[in-house]
Amino acid sequence: MKQISISETVMFxxxxxxxxxxxxxxxxxxxxxxxxxxxxLGMDVESMNESQLFPAxxxxxxxxxxxxxxxxxxxxTATLVGVQKVRVTCEFSxxxxxxxxxxxxxxxxxxxxxxxQMPSGKPRRTPEEWGSYIEE
Amino acid sequence: MKQISISETVMFxxxxxxxxxxxxxxxxxxxxxxxxxxxxLGMDVESMNESQLFPAxxxxxxxxxxxxxxxxxxxxTATLVGVQKVRVTCEFSxxxxxxxxxxxxxxxxxxxxxxxQMPSGKPRRTPEEWGSYIEE
Amino acid sequence: MKQISISETVMFxxxxxxxxxxxxxxxxxxxxxxxxxxxxLGMDVESMNESQLFPAxxxxxxxxxxxxxxxxxxxxTATLVGVQKVRVTCEFSxxxxxxxxxxxxxxxxxxxxxxxQMPSGKPRRTPEEWGSYIEE
Amino acid sequence: MKQISISETVMFxxxxxxxxxxxxxxxxxxxxxxxxxxxxLGMDVESMNESQLFPAxxxxxxxxxxxxxxxxxxxxTATLVGVQKVRVTCEFSxxxxxxxxxxxxxxxxxxxxxxxQMPSGKPRRTPEEWGSYIEE
Numbered sequence: 001m002k003q004i005s006i007s008e009t010v011m012f013x014x015x016x017x018x019x020x021x022x023x024x025x026x027x028x029x030x031x032x033x034x035x036x037x038x039x040x041l042g043m044d045v046e047s048m049n050e051s052q053l054f055p056a057x058x059x060x061x062x063x064x065x066x067x068x069x070x071x072x073x074x075x076x077t078a079t080l081v082g083v084q085k086v087r088v089t090c091e092f093s094x095x096x097x098x099x100x101x102x103x104x105x106x107x108x109x110x111x112x113x114x115x116x117q118m119p120s121g122k123p124r125r126t127p128e129e130w131g132s133y134i135e136e
Numbered sequence: 137m138k139q140i141s142i143s144e145t146v147m148f149x150x151x152x153x154x155x156x157x158x159x160x161x162x163x164x165x166x167x168x169x170x171x172x173x174x175x176x177l178g179m180d181v182e183s184m185n186e187s188q189l190f191p192a193x194x195x196x197x198x199x200x201x202x203x204x205x206x207x208x209x210x211x212x213t214a215t216l217v218g219v220q221k222v223r224v225t226c227e228f229s230x231x232x233x234x235x236x237x238x239x240x241x242x243x244x245x246x247x248x249x250x251x252x253q254m255p256s257g258k259p260r261r262t263p264e265e266w267g268s269y270i271e272e
Numbered sequence: 273m274k275q276i277s278i279s280e281t282v283m284f285x286x287x288x289x290x291x292x293x294x295x296x297x298x299x300x301x302x303x304x305x306x307x308x309x310x311x312x313l314g315m316d317v318e319s320m321n322e323s324q325l326f327p328a329x330x331x332x333x334x335x336x337x338x339x340x341x342x343x344x345x346x347x348x349t350a351t352l353v354g355v356q357k358v359r360v361t362c363e364f365s366x367x368x369x370x371x372x373x374x375x376x377x378x379x380x381x382x383x384x385x386x387x388x389q390m391p392s393g394k395p396r397r398t399p400e401e402w403g404s405y406i407e408e
Numbered sequence: 409m410k411q412i413s414i415s416e417t418v419m420f421x422x423x424x425x426x427x428x429x430x431x432x433x434x435x436x437x438x439x440x441x442x443x444x445x446x447x448x449l450g451m452d453v454e455s456m457n458e459s460q461l462f463p464a465x466x467x468x469x470x471x472x473x474x475x476x477x478x479x480x481x482x483x484x485t486a487t488l489v490g491v492q493k494v495r496v497t498c499e500f501s502x503x504x505x506x507x508x509x510x511x512x513x514x515x516x517x518x519x520x521x522x523x524x525q526m527p528s529g530k531p532r533r534t535p536e537e538w539g540s541y542i543e544e
Contacts, residue, residue, distance in 0.1 A: 013288060018192065019254055023196065024167065045418070045419070045479035049479050061196070063195050067192075070289050070457040071452065071457050147300070152421060152424065153423035167285055182342070184343065296435045393475065
């Protein structure tokens with residue numbers, strides 16, 4: 001299984017005047033975790049810059065379960081859950097520490113991603129070995 | 137039916153190094169349209185600032201259908217499609233002009249929103265009259 | 273003189289948990305006004321997308337004078353104040369309506385911009401006619 | 409002397425269609441470093457959330473010296489360089505590794521910050537001991 005976790009501290013620019021993290025900012029946390037996951041799969045962001053082969057998000061679903069606040073440390077775990085010919089599916093769980101070693105899930109998300117060769121915009125086949133990372 | 141459209145021109149800060157609009161930037165376009173829709177429903181952003189009664193997004197789904205680019209004018213249409221006791225559902229269609237009066241849909245989205253009284257964070261009932269805006 | 277004004281309504285994503293507009297969000301307002309100013313000068317964002325000739329900001333100064341809030345309508349006036357061989361200087365004034373027809377200045381900014389041909393990154397000369405827009 | 413460094417990897421959402429990091433994204437890197445510096449001074453973001461005593465940026469100057477790109481690791485060093493009765497001055501240097509142990513400065517910035525008690529918006533005196541961190 002391919003899975004990776006990253007940690008982010010909520011900054012001012014992640015929050016809005018409701019006093020909590022903006023629904024839009026969560027997508028940055030998810031993107032950072034997704035980039036780490038693709039790094040694990042052999043496609044780190046630095047090499048994308050050279051290859052111009054980019055993972056394009058074609059669908060996002062996100063459920064906001066509990067409000068996060070300034071200074072919270074959010075752990076985002078990204079898991080590769082599906083591999084098809086020209087797209088992959090990733091799931092994300094976002095949690096914060098809730099005292100006494102407990103964790104509280106604040107959001108969960110799913111993204112479908114296609115590999116796209118820029119600047120042509122042509123889709124590219126998913127590397128064959130990625131299929132082996134999916135548990136039957 | 138409650139429906140409203142807004143128009144946004146894609147700025148540099150909406151794009152990324154793939155040469156197209158970032159998946160995250162679309163959520164700003166959606167938020168602007170949602171705020172206009174809530175204005176139509178009698179809850180404009182300026183009054184929210186006073187009342188501290190905020191629409192909190194509890195779920196987002198978005199499908200990215202076609203890449204938008206710098207300078208594109210995106211029309212976002214927001215429609216109130218569901219009203220329940222403590223939440224409402226909004227749908228969004230994002231299109232760009234495609235020449236000869238044609239339009240091309242670049243994304244579609246759905247958000248579930250709850251009314252939340254800050255700073256307590258308590259949910260508030262949806263105004264009764266909103267139900268009348270839903271077509272049977 | 274080349275000068276243009278645009279209007280923006282403060283959205284949730286522009287604010288932070290201090291209850292006011294984030295210092296970073298002002299730079300989006302400034303960028304939108306700068307893009308309008310370059311449009312006046314014959315370089316609109318849509319054509320930049322084709323030409324890959326971009327105005328690159330090489331210096332920003334911004335003074336935050338008064339906090340703006342959710343729902344405020346911010347008028348940003350951009351003025352071309354200097355034209356040199358490979359760079360131009362723009363000034364920005366951001367105001368909100370303060371009742372009874374009065375305006376309150378909330379921020380002022382200055383940016384130095386160079387024209388850069390991408391992807392080579394080579395600087396390009398400022399169009400000669402731009403010099404005529406500067407008042408002696 | 410109070411000084412701290414943080415490290416950030418450039419993500420897609422930090423870049424724009426010019427292929428390089430957006431001038432606006434640098435302000436996020438600066439804010440993260442500034443928050444770390446205030447943490448060193450005894451005001452970490454988590455406690456600000458409780459105290460509602462926030463550092464409000466009242467002026468930013470930033471010079472963009474060299475374009476950063478997707479995947480670059482940016483080291484931001486923040487230094488407290490001035491302490492006055494109701495404001496402090498911070499300087500920031502942003503560098504990327506340039507091979508063979510060398511570093512390339514990509515931007516430098518200065519911010520003047522005032523401590524503000526929210527929601528009243530009243531300025532608060534700078535803690536007396538901060539003055540001792542400034543080298544004569």
